[in-house]
Amino acid sequence: MDRVKDLASKSAAVIFTKSTCCMCHSIKALFYDLGASPAVYEVDHDADMEWALRRLGRNPAFPAVFVGGKYVGSAKDVISLHVDGTLKQKLIEAKAIWF
Amino acid sequence: MGSKSFKVAGKVYTSVADSMPSFIANSNGAEGNTGQSSRVSNVGPHEQSIGFRGGAYNSTSLINQTMHPDLQFSSYEKLQGQNISQPNQVSNSDTSTEDPDDKIQSFDVDPSNPFMASGSNDKQKDKFPEQKTQRRLAQNREAARKSRLRKKAYVQQLENSRLKLTQLEQEVQRARKQGVVISNTGDQSQPNSGNGSLAFVAEYSRWLEEQSKHTSELRAAVTSHKSDSELRSLVENATTHFNDIFRLKKIAAKADVFHIIYGMWTSPAERCFLWIGGFRSSELLKLLVSHLEPLTEQQLASIDHLQQTSLQAEEALSQGMDALQQSLADTLARDAPVVPPGSSGMANYMGQMAMAMGKLGSLENFLRQADHLREKTLQQLHTILTTRQSARALLAINDYFSRLRALSTLWLARPQE
Numbered sequence: 414m415d416r417v418k419d420l421a422s423k424s425a426a427v428i429f430t431k432s433t434c435c436m437c438h439s440i441k442a443l444f445y446d447l448g449a450s451p452a453v454y455e456v457d458h459d460a461d462m463e464w465a466l467r468r469l470g471r472n473p474a475f476p477a478v479f480v481g482g483k484y485v486g487s488a489k490d491v492i493s494l495h496v497d498g499t500l501k502q503k504l505i506e507a508k509a510i511w512f
Numbered sequence: 513m514g515s516k517s518f519k520v521a522g523k524v525y526t527s528v529a530d531s532m533p534s535f536i537a538n539s540n541g542a543e544g545n546t547g548q549s550s551r552v553s554n555v556g557p558h559e560q561s562i563g564f565r566g567g568a569y570n571s572t573s574l575i576n577q578t579m580h581p582d583l584q585f586s587s588y589e590k591l592q593g594q595n596i597s598q599p600n601q602v603s604n605s606d607t608s609t610e611d612p613d614d615k616i617q618s619f620d621v622d623p624s625n626p627f628m629a630s631g632s633n634d635k636q637k638d639k640f641p642e643q644k645t646q647r648r649l650a651q652n653r654e655a656a657r658k659s660r661l662r663k664k665a666y667v668q669q670l671e672n673s674r675l676k677l678t679q680l681e682q683e684v685q686r687a688r689k690q691g692v693v694i695s696n697t698g699d700q701s702q703p704n705s706g707n708g709s710l711a712f713v714a715e716y717s718r719w720l721e722e723q724s725k726h727t728s729e730l731r732a733a734v735t736s737h738k739s740d741s742e743l744r745s746l747v748e749n750a751t752t753h754f755n756d757i758f759r760l761k762k763i764a765a766k767a768d769v770f771h772i773i774y775g776m777w778t779s780p781a782e783r784c785f786l787w788i789g790g791f792r793s794s795e796l797l798k799l800l801v802s803h804l805e806p807l808t809e810q811q812l813a814s815i816d817h818l819q820q821t822s823l824q825a826e827e828a829l830s831q832g833m834d835a836l837q838q839s840l841a842d843t844l845a846r847d848a849p850v851v852p853p854g855s856s857g858m859a860n861y862m863g864q865m866a867m868a869m870g871k872l873g874s875l876e877n878f879l880r881q882a883d884h885l886r887e888k889t890l891q892q893l894h895t896i897l898t899t900r901q902s903a904r905a906l907l908a909i910n911d912y913f914s915r916l917r918a919l920s921t922l923w924l925a926r927p928q929e
Binding site for chain 2: 433434437438440442446493496
């Protein structure tokens with residue numbers, strides 16, 4: 414978990430993915446489209462990190478999205494926040510994007 | 513063309529051999545065309561023509577018109593009897609030189625009225641034996657040939673009608689199920705899809721019925737200018753009900769994701785616009801704007817922004833679906849087409865399949881997220897609109913989908929040539 418937190422705080426937008434997960438691909442695409450350049454970490458080969466992220470409680474656990482060091486959630490959360498404008502706000506606050 | 517039975521509008525008809533006389537002989541519904549001469553004498557002229565009951569058969573009316581009262585059925589029967597085994601001709605060329613003692617009533621045959629007896633009798637026949645006989649026989653043959661062709665055409669028409677009828681029945685059935693398509697292979701009883709989809713069909717029908725109730729209530733409230741607070745509770749109820757479909761879809765997708773995601777539960781016209789198991793909210797917003805006017809500048813801007821937002825999310829999900837498709841194809845295409853024999857080959861194959869299975873599993877998540885996007889977008893819309901506008905929006909959405917469903921029903925029931 415520490416490693417997760419560490420990585421999550423290093424960049425404004427962070428997405429933890431698994432190589433087999435196509436939804437991760439979608440969320441990545443959304444972030445790129447918003448102008449954010451998220452740091453993407455594939456956790457296929459890191460059982461500890463994977464386990465830590467699963468413990469955050471979302472199902473499916475991936476993609477696991479952090480903005481401004483804080484856990485946002487999985488695809489469903491990202492979509493909710495995106496539609497009501499909160500996601501963009503958070504990204505601006507975290508200086509991932511400027512407008 | 514042999515004898516066969518077929519059904520037209522529930523009645524069984526038996527087609528008979530080509531020769532017209534055999535047709536007449538058996539036209540009272542008897543099976544086959546073998547020696548039924550004994551029947552003929554018992555049947556009057558008009559009954560003879562009822563063979564194709566209710567059918568518009570040119571030759572039938574032709575027989576009616578041309579059946580000359582003088583025509584002796586017994587002698588006709590004899591003529592008939594000679595032709596049973598040689599179904600091609602009214603008068604058999606093999607017997608054309610038959611003895612004059614033959615009781616066949618001679619008559620001049622007009623090609624278009626093969627059975628018209630025009631009063632010639634045996635005496636005349638004696639005067640010009642060969643020539644006249646030959647001419648007559650030739651005319652008979654010609655007439656018979658034409659009759660056969662007519663009959664063939666008619667039977668073909670009947671066959672086509674029968675097929676069309678079966679198709680129509682099926683389509684009506686389908687349309688009754690709200691346009692839910694039953695696959696052409698008829699294999700609705702596949703283990704997974706059978707139970708899941710059938711249950712959903714019932715749920716969806718119920719949902720549609722309740723949806724129309726909510727819509728009627730809402731419409732009555734809007735037109736009677738009810739107060740905002742009354743309207744609000746109606747809008748909330750209608751919205752809650754509308755969102756119920758997403759819950760139903762989610763449950764059904766667990767049983768059969770393909771049935772839901774590829775819109776097998778929707779009507780054909782709705783399926784034109786299908787995007788990951790349902791409608792595109794960005795498109796719906798575009799359609800709604802004209803129904804919601806007058807809108808304030810702020811509202812217009814917000815709706816426009818919402819539309820863009822939704823579109824962004826839709827594109828992202830679409831990209832994920834494309835990646836899924838590509839990945840699935842790659843997985844399955846990975847090894848050489850022929851799996852090498854031996855345990856390692858089989859292990860590869862199983863591994864490949866397992867991976868592909870995992871990918872298919874993620875379809876359910878895509879459907880869920882697509883529905884989530886739809887629900888959230890509409891929810892967001894309602895925050896932009898006034899209560900009255902929300903009511904009108906709900907009515908407009910319902911009307912739009914009702915029309916798509918109605919279009920589908922019409923389409924499925926259309927006459928096909």
